Amino acid sequence: MEIIYQTNRTMLFEEINPEKLDIMTIVGDVKGIDSLSDDKIKEINQHLLIKSFDEFLEKFSPTVYSFYNASNQKVVYTLKKPDGISDECISEIRIDQHNDFLKMLFTLIDTKKSQGMTNVDFKFENLLDMISPKKVMDDIRQVRKEIHYLYGQYDQLDEGDPKKLDFGDKLNGMFEDASKNYNNVMALLPLAIEDIKTRLLLGGSQEENQSEAIQIGMLMIGENGELKIIEAPKSDSTALMIMDENSSTGLVSVFEDDYDSVTETPSSYVKDLVVRTFCPLPAVQNEVDIQTEIQNYNTYLEFYKNAKDDFVKTVKPLVEKILGVKLFFDQYAIKNRGMAPSMLVTNVKLDMLVKSSNIPRLETFLNTVNAKNDFSETIWFGIVPSIELETAGKVKVSRERFKGNEKIVKQDGNNMESLTMLLQVIKDYKVQLFFSFESGEETTFNSMATSGIDKYIDKCNVLTRKEYSEFAIPAVPNFTIIPKDKSGVVIDSRMLQTEYGVQLSKEKEDILKLWIEGVYVGAAYIAAGIVSAYQCPEYLREYFKSISKEYPGVRFDIEAGENSLRAVTTMAKEISGFTNNIKDSINRKNFGFVFSSENAQLQGKDIRRITVYKARSLAMAEDGFDSIYKTLVSTYIERILRFQTGDFKHDNIAKFFSNNPSSQKSKWLSTRGYVNSIIHDGDDMSYIIDDKNNLCHIDLVFNGNVKNLEVTITKGTTPVKA
Numbered sequence: 001m002e003i004i005y006q007t008n009r010t011m012l013f014e015e016i017n018p019e020k021l022d023i024m025t026i027v028g029d030v031k032g033i034d035s036l037s038d039d040k041i042k043e044i045n046q047h048l049l050i051k052s053f054d055e056f057l058e059k060f061s062p063t064v065y066s067f068y069n070a071s072n073q074k075v076v077y078t079l080k081k082p083d084g085i086s087d088e089c090i091s092e093i094r095i096d097q098h099n100d101f102l103k104m105l106f107t108l109i110d111t112k113k114s115q116g117m118t119n120v121d122f123k124f125e126n127l128l129d130m131i132s133p134k135k136v137m138d139d140i141r142q143v144r145k146e147i148h149y150l151y152g153q154y155d156q157l158d159e160g161d162p163k164k165l166d167f168g169d170k171l172n173g174m175f176e177d178a179s180k181n182y183n184n185v186m187a188l189l190p191l192a193i194e195d196i197k198t199r200l201l202l203g204g205s206q207e208e209n210q211s212e213a214i215q216i217g218m219l220m221i222g223e224n225g226e227l228k229i230i231e232a233p234k235s236d237s238t239a240l241m242i243m244d245e246n247s248s249t250g251l252v253s254v255f256e257d258d259y260d261s262v263t264e265t266p267s268s269y270v271k272d273l274v275v276r277t278f279c280p281l282p283a284v285q286n287e288v289d290i291q292t293e294i295q296n297y298n299t300y301l302e303f304y305k306n307a308k309d310d311f312v313k314t315v316k317p318l319v320e321k322i323l324g325v326k327l328f329f330d331q332y333a334i335k336n337r338g339m340a341p342s343m344l345v346t347n348v349k350l351d352m353l354v355k356s357s358n359i360p361r362l363e364t365f366l367n368t369v370n371a372k373n374d375f376s377e378t379i380w381f382g383i384v385p386s387i388e389l390e391t392a393g394k395v396k397v398s399r400e401r402f403k404g405n406e407k408i409v410k411q412d413g414n415n416m417e418s419l420t421m422l423l424q425v426i427k428d429y430k431v432q433l434f435f436s437f438e439s440g441e442e443t444t445f446n447s448m449a450t451s452g453i454d455k456y457i458d459k460c461n462v463l464t465r466k467e468y469s470e471f472a473i474p475a476v477p478n479f480t481i482i483p484k485d486k487s488g489v490v491i492d493s494r495m496l497q498t499e500y501g502v503q504l505s506k507e508k509e510d511i512l513k514l515w516i517e518g519v520y521v522g523a524a525y526i527a528a529g530i531v532s533a534y535q536c537p538e539y540l541r542e543y544f545k546s547i548s549k550e551y552p553g554v555r556f557d558i559e560a561g562e563n564s565l566r567a568v569t570t571m572a573k574e575i576s577g578f579t580n581n582i583k584d585s586i587n588r589k590n591f592g593f594v595f596s597s598e599n600a601q602l603q604g605k606d607i608r609r610i611t612v613y614k615a616r617s618l619a620m621a622e623d624g625f626d627s628i629y630k631t632l633v634s635t636y637i638e639r640i641l642r643f644q645t646g647d648f649k650h651d652n653i654a655k656f657f658s659n660n661p662s663s664q665k666s667k668w669l670s671t672r673g674y675v676n677s678i679i680h681d682g683d684d685m686s687y688i689i690d691d692k693n694n695l696c697h698i699d700l701v702f703n704g705n706v707k708n709l710e711v712t713i714t715k716g717t718t719p720v721k722a
Contacts, residue, residue, distance in 0.1 A: 001339075001537075003375070003643050007552040007636065008341045008532035010328070010381040011431065013422065014321055015349045016060045018080050021047045022348040023365065030364040041368060041377060044344075051342045053326045060345065062095040062322055064315050066186070075186065075307040077314035091186070093311075095318060098177075100139075101311075102319060104130035105481055105519060106326075112572040116608030118597070119446075119574050124486040128516070132491050133190035133304065140191065144278050147174050151251050175254075178278065179262045188270060189304045191277045193492065196297040200290065200495070200502045252279045290497060297495045305491045305512040312516055320439060323481060324385060324525035330570045331529030338538030339552065341529070350384060350414045354421035362425055370429040373643045380632075381532060382426060382433040385522030388413045389437040389459055413438050416462065419472075427468035430635040432617070432628060434528040434593065436475045439520030441484050445574040445597050448477040452582050457591050463618050470619035470631045475523035475593040479610075480574055484518035526569055527593045530612060531628070534558065534567050540676055543567055548674040554636040555678050557629050558612045563675075565602040568609040573597045590616055590624030621705070630707050633678065634700055637685070638709055640664065641698075648711045650689070653696055657687050689713070 015022070026044050027036065036044075050056040066077045067090050082090065095102055108127045115122065129135055150171050157164035180187075219229055255278055259271050325343065332341050346353060353362060369377040419435060426433060437443045437456070456476050463472045494510040496503055505511075533539050534553040541547045543566035558564050577598040578586070586594055596613035599606075616625040644664055645652035657665050668679045679685065684701040698709040 001550055001552065003640060004378075004552070004636070005376055006339050006342070006378070006535075007380050007554055007632070008339060008535040009377070009379050010341060010343050010383060010528050010532055011379045012325070012343055012345045012383045013350050013353065014345065014347075014383070014385065016318075016321060016345060016347055017062055018347075019063070020060055020347055023048060023344075023346045024348050024353060024358055024361050027361040027365050030360050033364055034367060035372075036364060036368040044365070045377075048347060049342060049344050050325075051340060053329045056325050056329075056343070056345070057096045057322075060347065062318055064093045064095060064311070064318070066091045066093060066311075075310060077311050079314065079318055095315060095322060100131045100136055101315065102322065104128065105319065105323060109323075109327075109481060109572075113570060113609075116572055116606075118576060119480060119483050119486075124482055125488070128482070128487070128489045131308065131489055133193040133301075134492070136190040137194040140277060143174065143178065147171065147178075147278065148251065150174070151254075155250060175258060179258055182259055182263045182270070182274065186304075186307060188273065189300050189307075192273055193297060193300050193304060195273055195276055196293050196300075197492075197495075197504075200293055200297070201504075255279060290502060294495045294497055294502065301492055301494065301512055305514055308491065309514040312514065316516070316519065320519060320521055321385070323519070323521045324383075327479075327521055327571070328383070328525045328529035328532070331526060332533040332536070332539060333570055334533075334536075334539050334542050336538050336541075339536040341532035341535075344379065350422065351418045354418050354425070359421070359425060366426065366429040366431070370431070373647075375639065375643075378639075379429070379431050380535075380635075381528050382422075382431050383522075383524045383528045384414055384419055384422065384433060384435040385524050386413050386438045387419055387435055387459075388415050389443065389455070416459075420463065423463070423466075423468040423472055427471050430471070430631075430638075432471050432473060432631060432635075434473045434475050434524040434531075436478055436522035436524035436527075439478050439522060441518065443476070443478045444480050444483075444520065445477050445595075446480075446483075449575055449578050449582060452585050453589065453591060453594070454585075457589060460592075460618055464620060470617045470626060472618040473527065473593050473616075473628055474591075474618065475527035475595075477595065478523050479521045479526060479571055479595075481519040481521060482516055487516035487518050489514050489516065523593070523595060526571060526595070527612075530558075530567065530569055531615075537676060540567070544675045546674050547676055548671055550671070551674070551676045551678055552636070553676045554632045555629060555680060555683075556676055557627060558615050559627065562602060564596075564611045564613065565600055565607055568607060568611050569595070571610040573608055573610060586614060588624070590614060590621070592616055592625070593628070627702075630700070630702055630705075633702070634707055634709050636678070637698075637700065638711065641711065647714050648696065649714050653687065653689070653713065657685065 023044065026047060027040070030036075047059065050059060064077055064079060065081050066075055067082065067085055068074075069076050093099070097103065097106070104127060107130065108124070111127060112122055150167050154164055154167040154171060157167070182188075219227070221227060252275055255275050256271065259274050260266060263270075325345075328343065329341065352358065366379065370379055423433060437459070441447060453476065456474060460472075460474050463469060491512040491514060493504040493506070493512070496505050496510075534556050536553065537547050537549045537551065540553055540556065556563070556567075558567060574597045578596070592614060593612070593616065594614040595610050597610050598613075600611065601607065615628050617628050617631060619626040619631070621627075641653070641656060641664075642648060645656055655663055657663065660666060661670075665685055668677070668685075671677055672679055672681055680703075682701075682703045684699075686699045686701075688697045688699075689695075690697060694713050694715065696711050696713050698711070700707045700709060
């Protein structure tokens with residue numbers, strides 16, 4: 001660990017925000033250059049390197065752009081900032097922890113994890129309605145409660161009191177957040193929908209969602225002792241308002257002033273809406289144009305549903321990438337942080353990066369960070385999600401008798417050709433690349449439980465028996481955040497005026513529902529996340545007793561013994577398990593980085609998380625495919641050897657492998673008892689020098705299996721005797 005500080009920096013080959021800088025742009029022209037300057041690497045790190053999910057959101061600000069199309073009265077959403085439209089007409093929607101869609105997905109992942117339920121038993125619908133206007137309003141009520149509380153504290157204190165100024169700072173922050181929505185009609189729609197509902201259904205029971213005309217009254221005992229409710233005097237309304245004056249009325253004027261100052265195109269309706277939302281007063285509006293309000297409600301609801309539908313479909317590919325990055329970092333879930341994983345995001349589409357004109361830029365960058373004896377910036381792993389997977393079996397129909405799935409052209413997929421080009425480059429820099437297939441129902445645990453892994457093996461055939469095969473790691477299956485068939489969200493019901501008053505319709509066709517069509521995360525993110533996590537000795541120490549702080553987890557074989565049941569992912573189980581036939585097939589072929597959702601126990605405790613079943617690359621071995629740790633150990637040993645021998649000097653190689661107690665080989669052999677020892681029992685290292693061809697052949701033996709490593713020797717000059 002004194003020579004190589006980290007063995008888990010990962011490069012994500014994905015575009016997150018096209019408006020932000022990317023690796024190609026920062027590297028620039030590399031004609032005649034072999035390496036980038038330290039300043040250039042610092043600049044790349046400043047823009048593209050992240051060490052946590054929060055830093056990722058901060059640096060890349062994932063954004064959806066929207067504008068209104070007057071010709072069809074629709075909202076248009078796009079992930080790329082549209083050209084030719086003035087900035088004033090474009091709204092930017094930041095996709096961060098405050099976004100209701102992303103918030104709902106985070107809550108869903110955490111709830112599923114804490115309950116440990118499979119997809120079939122988990123109540124997705126209980127959490128999906130977090131994006132309905134009702135739930136958006138619940139969040140606002142919480143904010144409102146905090147604003148009123150803080151304002152009450154602020155109002156009681158004397159001018160100049162330091163505590164008052166502290167409350168002022170907090171209030172400023174909360175008003176800043178609230179004011180962002182004054183000009184955002186889409187953000188105001190849920191408020192308007194709930195506002196009309198509250199006013200029109202006032203007095204109706206919440207369950208029945210219906211109401212009658214209202215006149216506020218007071219309970220009295222009449223002349224003859226009869227009990228009756230009579231209409232309250234009008235002045236009582238203002239009296240009610242005055243009662244609430246202390247906290248609310250002051251805030252009313254603050255919100256009114258704030259709205260007038262911030263809003264570009266003021267509207268008295270919106271102003272009243274904002275004030276009513278944040279400062280509801282216990283005075284009832286007696287004059288309500290019910291017909292107009294119902295019409296507004298139904299129009300708002302329809303518009304909101306359609307816009308939300310379009311928004312979800314546009315944002316979903318971006319959200320799946322954001323979740324992927326979050327889940328990559330989530331795998332490193334330990335208290336005592338040590339060698340924490342870091343990620344370098346290229347922020348450019350893969351097919352753009354691997355164009356022949358751009359490849360020199362990638363090569364120059366990797367040459368700078370991976371071909372030096374300074375290992376602080378070295379890239380060890382890579383992630384490529386969404387590789388296209390064409391599956392046969394679709395029946396061609398001449399005419400559509402029933403409504404079927406729409407044919408969606410996938411925009412964000414990566415193709416096998418781009419992946420091959422990338423592997424061709426990164427093999428020279430010893431980067432192990434985790435890749436996963438496009439997300440959808442065909443690549444889930446469910447699908448693999450029924451159809452096995454043959455389609456993945458067939459697809460990866462072109463990547464086997466190549467020089468780069470040991471650096472290609474297919475991760476399967478993908479993770480399901482929301483299954484397609486459980487992704488319906490009820491927005492609300494249309495409103496009707498009946499002879500009994502106003503009520504929400506109970507008819508099926510009046511219930512507005514949108515379908516998210518499933519949310520999935522590529523297995524490559526979680527595979528790279530768990531392997532990056534277990535590189536850290538502190539991470540391994542959480543699950544194992546005998547850990548050396550001297551070594552990273554390069555030799556840790558997650559398939560061995562109980563390792564996979566100790567170092568588990570943070571993901572909740574998805575299915576009850578694979579059939580014995582499917583497991584036999586996986587064990588026979590030993591293919592890929594395979595996740596498992598099996599029933600298992602460790603020391604009498606149930607394992608309720610997804611575990612790693614296989615950790616193989618596409619390099620062929622006697623029993624199918626080879627373990628990924630062998631390539632990692634080989635790369636680690638080669639880098640230590642280069643460092644300690646001064647770039648493979650003849651004499652120093654002999655010292656490195658000698659039986660002298662101070663040699664590196666002897667040190668590794670004497671520390672064999674740890675889970676993360678570089679050499680385990682049954683392992684060995686030997687070398688043969690080929691003077692004729694100036695090569696050193698190193699044989700690394702892992703449990704009886706030999707892996708060859710070849711390095712070019714640097715010839716030393718023999719000193720002349722005096």
